[in-house]
Amino acid sequence: MRKLFSLLFILPYAYSCSLAQAPSKYANLITEESSKAHLTILASKEFEGRGTGQEGGKKTVKYITEQFQSYGLKPIVNGSYHQPVSLVRVAYNVESFRLGDQNFVYGQDFFVQGDNSAQSIQADEIIFVGYGIQDEKYNELKGVDVTGKVILLVNEGEPVDASGNSIITGTSTKSTWTSSRFKRIQELTKLNPKLILAASSQNDEMIKRIGGRSLMGRVQLDKGTAANNSTQAAPVVLVNTAMANQLLAKIGTSLEQFKAKTLTSPEPAKTIKVGINAEMGVKREKLDDPNVLGYLEGSDLKDEVIVVCGHWDHDGILPNGTIFPGADDNGSGTVAVVELAKAFAKAKKDGKGPRRSILFIALAAEEKGLLGSQFYVENPIIPLEKTVACINIDMLGRIDDKHLNGDHNYVHVIGTNKLSTDLKPIVEKANKDINLILDYDYDRPDEPMRLYYRSDHYNFAKNGIPSLFFFSGLHPHYHTPEDTVDKIDFPMMVKRERLIFNVAWDLANRDTKPVVDLPLEDAKGTGR
Incomplete structure (x- = not known):
């Protein structure tokens, strides 16, 4: 009995020692060569x-x-x-975007902010509304009906006088129409346009930075709620400088020329005679x-x-x-x-x-x-x-x-x-x-x-x-x-x-x- 007791005592001890000694032996199987081969x-x-x-x-x-x-x-x-x-990828998909006889590339020439379901957008003209500001001191949309229309605005800066002061604040301090990033877009959507084209010199870098990634969309767990819960507000197309200038050239100006103007009162909205034909909207894909x-x-x-x-x-x-x-x-x-x-x-x-x-x-x-x-x-x-x-x-x-x-x-x-x-x-x-x-x-x-x-x-x-x-x-x-x-x-x-x-x-x-x-x-x- 004593011998058996001793063996029973020794065996767990030996097993414990074996485990204690084992880590370095097996840890050393992890090598630079094998790690590099896998990672390469x-x-x-x-x-x-x-x-x-x-x-x-x-x-x-x-x-x-x-x-x-x-x-x-x-x-x-x-x-x-x-x-x-179970995943679902939700991405804004642009099948085509054509102005006049020229095709433009999503994620390269423009980026879309929107959650509308896939739809066809067609129009024979684009209405240029300047800065798109609707303020009691400076309202560029007064008397302008943009319901169901495609509109273009300059989505940066605001009107200034010859001294460089804001027409809205009367001082060098800019108004909330400039300091608030989304204010003018939000106010324009309330007028129910079909599509908003927003031009800004800042768009070029933004499109370069996230345009390609945006095509990847967002991925979420598929909980069976992949239905389109869109708001159906007008999609906002952020256009690059080249695309904006191509449109503005048809009314004799450019992005920089317009921003450099001194204005005391709103200019009338201008019609850009160019057709637009686009197929775009949210696409959902199960993964x-x-x-x-x-x-x-x-x-x-x-x-x-x-x-x-x-x-x-x-x-x-x-x-x-x-x-x-x-x-x-x-x-x-x-x-x-x-x-x-x-x-x-x-x-x-x-x-x-x-x-x-x-x-x-x-x-x-x-x-x-x-x-x-x-x-x-x-x-x-x-x-x-x-x-x-x-x-x-x-x-x-x-x-x-x-x-x-x-x-x-x-x-x-x-x-x-x-x-x-x-x-x-x-x-x-x-x-x-x-x-x-x-x-x-x-x-x-x-x-x-x-x-x-x-x-x-x-x-x-x-x-x-x-x-x-x-x-x-x-x-x-x-x-x-x-x-x-x-x-x-x-x-x-x-x-x-x-x-x-x-x-x-x-x-x-x-x-x-x-x-x-x-x-x-x-x-x-x-x-x-």
Whole structure:
């Protein structure tokens, strides 16, 4: 009996020692070579920025699926690795826009603000209403019937006298017709025109900045409420300077010439004899980009689950061919999820698998509003009450502005002061053989970026699941076409991946799950 008792005592101790020794062996399977190989593919031109609803997104899903399958992770979504996320894309679609005999390009020559359903807009003429101001001291629409008409206005500046004073205020101070960005447009829509063309020198930069992105529309979860709830107000077409001057030339002026005039009273509205023919309106399209799930079953605590996640999507490719590679955001986080899956799968193959199960998730549509993670927690494949912790990895490969001229050996750790007092000790223990600087600045209650609330882990945290967010910080190439692989610091990225592996190892193998003993937010709702 004594010998058997001794064996029973020694075996758990030996198992515990085995687990304690295992992390570095398997963490070292995460390498610069393998991380770079994955990221070079995911951020390549062929993957076109991994856009939601785009071909590059489909290639990304296929690639991640192949990795999970090769590691032997289980497909637990009814035998599949894919959890389709029900999405709907709402975009303003311009089939055609023609003035006279010339076609103009949406997102390049003009941009539309409107929510009307698809309609045909035709007219034989355009009414120029100057600044479009309707003020008791200066009313350019007095006696002008624009009901059902197409109108053009100069949507900047206001009439001034020879001294440069505003005709409306009588001083150098501009009126609310100028200081209020939308006032004149809002007042004009009350007159029920068919279409408003708004000219401004500021439109050129605005169209250049967001014109192409606007064609992508907005994406939301499809809750079965995709009906057109439009207001049917007149669409507002913001035209660039060239397009405005082409129209104004027909009445002998230009945008700059008109703004340079001194005026004491409104000029009569002028008719521009040019036909307009347009087909445009809101278009809704259903999408089902999936979350990619790979399941690694645990041993004695297999009913408890750790989620390791990162979003696979980025901004994709614009209609003009501009690609947003998203090497850091979030190609780096996607690679980290894949690399951790590889390391844990190898540990299990060697008989040293985790006690708790681990669900690796590459999440869809984070860039559209954390939609993939929201969909998962609303439709969990494993009950949320069995999910004991979440690790989210979003941007792991760069040196941020804060550390650029300092020590690069760091990682931002976010969420250590929310929900569980166990999280910070776990991270610090995991860091002992990695020796990164653990930057907790984003956990400060007064931190203005509020990053804890801006990535996928937050949807898990809202459900009471202790959650950590690992992040390397913001940089000038964030959400630009310059977020490319050549700027990734792979030695630092791998150190961070190995730290996260150690954290996940501890969470998956410790005797007790993380205690939930802190509120998610303080009384003011601003975070602890």
